[in-house]
Amino acid sequence: MRRLAPYQTGLWLAEYVDIRCQLCRVYRSTAPSQLLSSHLSPDAPPIADSMLTDIYRGKVARYIHRHLSRGLLCAHCHHGITWLPKPFRVDIAAGSALGIQASTFYDYPIRQAIRAFKHDEDMSKLPLLLHAIRQLPRPHGCHHDNAVIVAMPTTPQRLVKRGFDPVSILAVQLSKHWQIPLWQGVRRIDHTVSQQGLTRAERLSNLNNAFVLTETPPVKRLLLFDDVATTGASLQALGRALYKPATNTASASSLPTNRYHLSAYALAHGSQYR
Ligand SMILES: [Zn+2]
The missing domain is CATH 3.40.50 (Rossmann fold)
Structure with missing residues (x-):
């Protein structure tokens, strides 16, 4: 997989370093946890609990993504689709x-x-x-x-x-x-x-x-x-x-x-x- 490295680096930069929305390139991107929270039902467990569960299960990669990712789109673009x-x-x-x-x-x-x-x-x-x-x-x-x-x-x-x-x-x-x-x-x-x-x-x-x-x-x-x-x-x-x-x-x-x-x-x- 020679092509893996270049595009993986691009995705990593877009997700963790670039603060701009990947669609409009104007507004700040919104972290996935914030976009997700608008869809959560009232009886969904609080974010803190799911964080602990994720760590407990060893899902470190998902934890990092959910809590450290800057997100890829701004909320405006996300909700426009x-x-x-x-x-x-x-x-x-x-x-x-x-x-x-x-x-x-x-x-x-x-x-x-x-x-x-x-x-x-x-x-x-x-x-x-x-x-x-x-x-x-x-x-x-x-x-x-x-x-x-x-x-x-x-x-x-x-x-x-x-x-x-x-x-x-x-x-x-x-x-x-x-x-x-x-x-x-x-x-x-x-x-x-x-x-x-x-x-x-x-x-x-x-x-x-x-x-x-x-x-x-x-x-x-x-x-x-x-x-x-x-x-x-x-x-x-x-x-x-x-x-x-x-x-x-x-x-x-x-x-x-x-x-x-x-x-x-x-x-x-x-x-x-x-
Ligand atoms: Zn946008």
Whole structure:
């Protein structure tokens, strides 16, 4: 990971040193604990208690982030963006749907930031995208021992064309945010350079059988992640590949059909009617 150091340093500076908002660059950024406190319910434990619990559990990194971070956006910019749009669902098997939760909509300023990051490798947009990722609450009941994050895999062709894999960089940040490991047991084998500009039917036909499991998932909770979900077709295809029960083991017939519990997350939810 040669590219890890430069952008990690940039994120670190944005979070702990730079006092300005990473979006407007005018106002002071607001510490995450202050932004969070406005969402806390009246019966939530006081911050001091959760600090002690975090230290007790050894979650030093989360403690440092929550209490020493200057934050990435000012309160004005944070509250100007709609976070956590209503989740939507796609079918992955008969009677089974995959819920997709995005951190925000694929609109200004997230849309421009994602495009600059993906297409121009503009790492200065990463702090804003990281702020968006941090709005995704860790899925209920999931922790580092019982769940893994499955980032939308890219193809070797795309990797060569782009020179880097934006989704995997974002997934690393989600992994740190949730304290849940990444799992890379899926390979993408389609030969389509980009899904952009294709009709829904063309996308779906390309996505059919595009994902192949190279190993068995180590846990039952699989948290799928992609940068942008519009129709949810890519996450749906990935979900279908992961949902399929194993057929090459003797005990497969005795296992319940839905062996894995899947849910999906995206940085942004795009409108399909643009
Ligand atoms: Zn701002």
